[in-house]
Amino acid sequence: MKMPGARMVLEALKREGVDVVFGLPGGAVLPIYDVLYDFEGLRHILVRQEAAAGHAAEGYARTTGKVGVCLVTSGPAATNLVTALQDAYMDSIPIVAFTGQVPTHLIGNDAFQEADNVGITRPCTKHNFLVKDGKDLGPIIREAFHLAATGRPGPVHVDLPKDVLVKEAEFLWPERIVLRSYNPTYDGHPGQIKRAARALVRSKRPVLYVGGGVISADANGELAELAELLQIPVTTTLMGLGAFPADHALSLGMLGMHGTYFANMAVHHSDVLVAIGARFDDRVTGKVDAFAPGAEIIHIDIDPSSISKNIKVHVPIVGDCRRVLRALVRAVREELGGAAPVPDARRAWHGQVDDWKRRFPLRYEWSDEVIKPQYVIEELSRLTGGDAWMVTGVGQHQMWTAQHYRFRSPRRWCTSGGLGTMGYGLPTAMGVQAADPSRLVVNVDGDGSFAMNSQELATCFTENLPVKTVIINNSGHGMVRQWQRIIYKERYCAIDLPGIPDWVKLAEAYGCVGLRVTRPSEVASAIEKMLSTPAPVVLDVCVDKDECVFPMVPAGGANTDMILAPPTREVRDKAARSQTGF
Amino acid sequence: MQNGQEPRKHTISVLVENKFGVLSRVAGLFSARGYNIESLSVGETLDAAVSRMTIVVRGDEFVIEQVMKQLHKLIDVIKVTDLTDDSHVERELVLIRVNAEPQHRAEILRVADIFRAKVVDVTGMSFVLEATGDEGKLEALIELIRPMGIQELVRTGKVAIARGPKTKARKTEPVKRPRVPEDPRVVGFAD
Ligand SMILES: Cc1ncc(C[n+]2csc(CCOP(=O)(O)OP(=O)(O)O)c2C)c(N)n1
Numbered sequence: 001m002k003m004p005g006a007r008m009v010l011e012a013l014k015r016e017g018v019d020v021v022f023g024l025p026g027g028a029v030l031p032i033y034d035v036l037y038d039f040e041g042l043r044h045i046l047v048r049q050e051a052a053a054g055h056a057a058e059g060y061a062r063t064t065g066k067v068g069v070c071l072v073t074s075g076p077a078a079t080n081l082v083t084a085l086q087d088a089y090m091d092s093i094p095i096v097a098f099t100g101q102v103p104t105h106l107i108g109n110d111a112f113q114e115a116d117n118v119g120i121t122r123p124c125t126k127h128n129f130l131v132k133d134g135k136d137l138g139p140i141i142r143e144a145f146h147l148a149a150t151g152r153p154g155p156v157h158v159d160l161p162k163d164v165l166v167k168e169a170e171f172l173w174p175e176r177i178v179l180r181s182y183n184p185t186y187d188g189h190p191g192q193i194k195r196a197a198r199a200l201v202r203s204k205r206p207v208l209y210v211g212g213g214v215i216s217a218d219a220n221g222e223l224a225e226l227a228e229l230l231q232i233p234v235t236t237t238l239m240g241l242g243a244f245p246a247d248h249a250l251s252l253g254m255l256g257m258h259g260t261y262f263a264n265m266a267v268h269h270s271d272v273l274v275a276i277g278a279r280f281d282d283r284v285t286g287k288v289d290a291f292a293p294g295a296e297i298i299h300i301d302i303d304p305s306s307i308s309k310n311i312k313v314h315v316p317i318v319g320d321c322r323r324v325l326r327a328l329v330r331a332v333r334e335e336l337g338g339a340a341p342v343p344d345a346r347r348a349w350h351g352q353v354d355d356w357k358r359r360f361p362l363r364y365e366w367s368d369e370v371i372k373p374q375y376v377i378e379e380l381s382r383l384t385g386g387d388a389w390m391v392t393g394v395g396q397h398q399m400w401t402a403q404h405y406r407f408r409s410p411r412r413w414c415t416s417g418g419l420g421t422m423g424y425g426l427p428t429a430m431g432v433q434a435a436d437p438s439r440l441v442v443n444v445d446g447d448g449s450f451a452m453n454s455q456e457l458a459t460c461f462t463e464n465l466p467v468k469t470v471i472i473n474n475s476g477h478g479m480v481r482q483w484q485r486i487i488y489k490e491r492y493c494a495i496d497l498p499g500i501p502d503w504v505k506l507a508e509a510y511g512c513v514g515l516r517v518t519r520p521s522e523v524a525s526a527i528e529k530m531l532s533t534p535a536p537v538v539l540d541v542c543v544d545k546d547e548c549v550f551p552m553v554p555a556g557g558a559n560t561d562m563i564l565a566p567p568t569r570e571v572r573d574k575a576a577r578s579q580t581g582f
Numbered sequence: 583m584q585n586g587q588e589p590r591k592h593t594i595s596v597l598v599e600n601k602f603g604v605l606s607r608v609a610g611l612f613s614a615r616g617y618n619i620e621s622l623s624v625g626e627t628l629d630a631a632v633s634r635m636t637i638v639v640r641g642d643e644f645v646i647e648q649v650m651k652q653l654h655k656l657i658d659v660i661k662v663t664d665l666t667d668d669s670h671v672e673r674e675l676v677l678i679r680v681n682a683e684p685q686h687r688a689e690i691l692r693v694a695d696i697f698r699a700k701v702v703d704v705t706g707m708s709f710v711l712e713a714t715g716d717e718g719k720l721e722a723l724i725e726l727i728r729p730m731g732i733q734e735l736v737r738t739g740k741v742a743i744a745r746g747p748k749t750k751a752r753k754t755e756p757v758k759r760p761r762v763p764e765d766p767r768v769v770g771f772a773d
Contacts, residue, residue: 118603119606122603122606122607122610123610123614126657127657130602130603132602147657179657180660181598181599181657181658181659181660182657303655304651304654304655305648305651305652305654305655307651308644308647309648
């Protein structure tokens, strides 16, 4: 069937099962918006800045398991989108981003609102396309969705010159995508799986180290089965939170720079460490030479290039986490034969882990006078039963949420892990909410981060997205302040955000509900009020600005060097002398 | 990453889809990840839809392993082979324009002859020599010609090909048949 390119784009989206598109129009994509005018079955959510369209698509994708979609115009709109693309790339979030482009005959002429879109997004997408001919549109969009969702998921960008959108061409829709150059490995190598099973069964001090890949692969059930079968403690990365219930007796919480003492100690002393859908990020390993020094390392990942990139792996298993874990559980059962799954030797390990947990839990000083941020998260967790869809900005509040919210299920946690993008919170929460209006979506944000995309309150209001934002308001860039306090001898520089804007008034200016709380005794009732308000709410929580995130592994330090409380003067002086921090 | 052996030169042969932007994808990968490319040459294969890149890169075993994996991760890359330790033939072509002072003309021609270089341009002032060979041969030629005054030198970068097998016949190009991905998520939305 012949049709203009613009209609093909929407037709293709429909065939891919897309129900929501986040976007913002402009000259180059107006042909698409003209078709959208009376196109049935596709909701368009008009954002206020293009990065927000990208983040919203990420939130939608992360929590539904489907591909998120955004649509923006050429030039400045495409460049605004870049941050969200890199964010999705680093956290392996499947989105397809459409940008407008000047007509093909003007490409390269420095035309109005021209940018080399595919040149700019090449290093921050899994793949990208410039569509030069209408008959390629269907197949390219089909391929884009296929690439975004399969293998290691990620963002794919499709650049659409205006003339291609206007001209009529044959709409081609391939049944299947066949790419000779792209064949991800899904099933793990049986021999390697057997080696892994043998190592685990023999192991005296095993630990499972779980990343976002387990969530992408929907492998949480298989993960729990393996952990419970052999009674292996489980720690997750920032991206892996929710893959294993926080309340489970085997849960160690998060590891790494701001991970729990017991997670870092357990990993350090493990004899077999199984990394599953995780990539040994520097924020996880600390100093690599000192990371899990005595462990045989088994690494399960769909991306071969993640294996032995930062840490030498002894048993690499390339494959889909779910399929590999399923095969691994089977192999472990075979390997066990009739033997007891938990040998006596491993009971000592459980005793050791429990002892660490008892002696060094996450803790903070309570105050009757000033609100402690950790307490806010604890109350949020309690009042939502650990079942809200949680989103954050970047900084201390993000780490406190990761530490103190008791996640029970996967796909309810969105945070900017790899890129650490301030401003991620609100737009991502919008995408999570757009996927399902009945969800309770809470965005825990910092006053610095929130300011970077607070204009999206307008989108929340007009599109009826009742996101609840809790600003952990410490009147500044708290995480930067923490580094300057601990590492730079309290030479505070460029971190103050002294009480402006008035967030309650700002919320109200956007038609949303604004609430403020300043005393610890009022926190719970304020959260309850926020949760029961059927509208977008901003709850401004004025917290102790001196509070720091602990434990903390100094950048470049070993995980065992973590500090649990504000450091002594000697430690700080030593930190100030070194270049990297500690 | 922990260091492996000493860094050395590797010759990597990469088969790519001959698509818009593929060269910048490969080149961009090297700059983004900080790998040192020593030379890169590209040309079509028997199948016009497929190009062959020969890349010479220096690194220890861990770096090379990552280079190979990262190359393979690019969607348009079909196949990556490290030829370094396999039996293979490497060639490079060099064009040299050298001063042709009367007292040196005979010597230049003699050297060219020894190296089976061709004289492809002659003027009263200069010769242009064309030579092919492996790196060692071309370096030796250049060293002998250098004293005569090299005006300009252009090299193609290396191309390389695996040697034929001693026994059974080798598979021929074009490349292996595409395989349909098995991911259930894909089949789901067929029209
Ligand atoms: C876009 C961007 N710019 C700068 C930074 C560096 N940075 C990391 S945390 C932080 C401060 C965050 O402040 P806020 O959002 O108020 O959170 P808090 O740490 O106070 O909880 C800054 C500036 C960043 N991560 N992202």
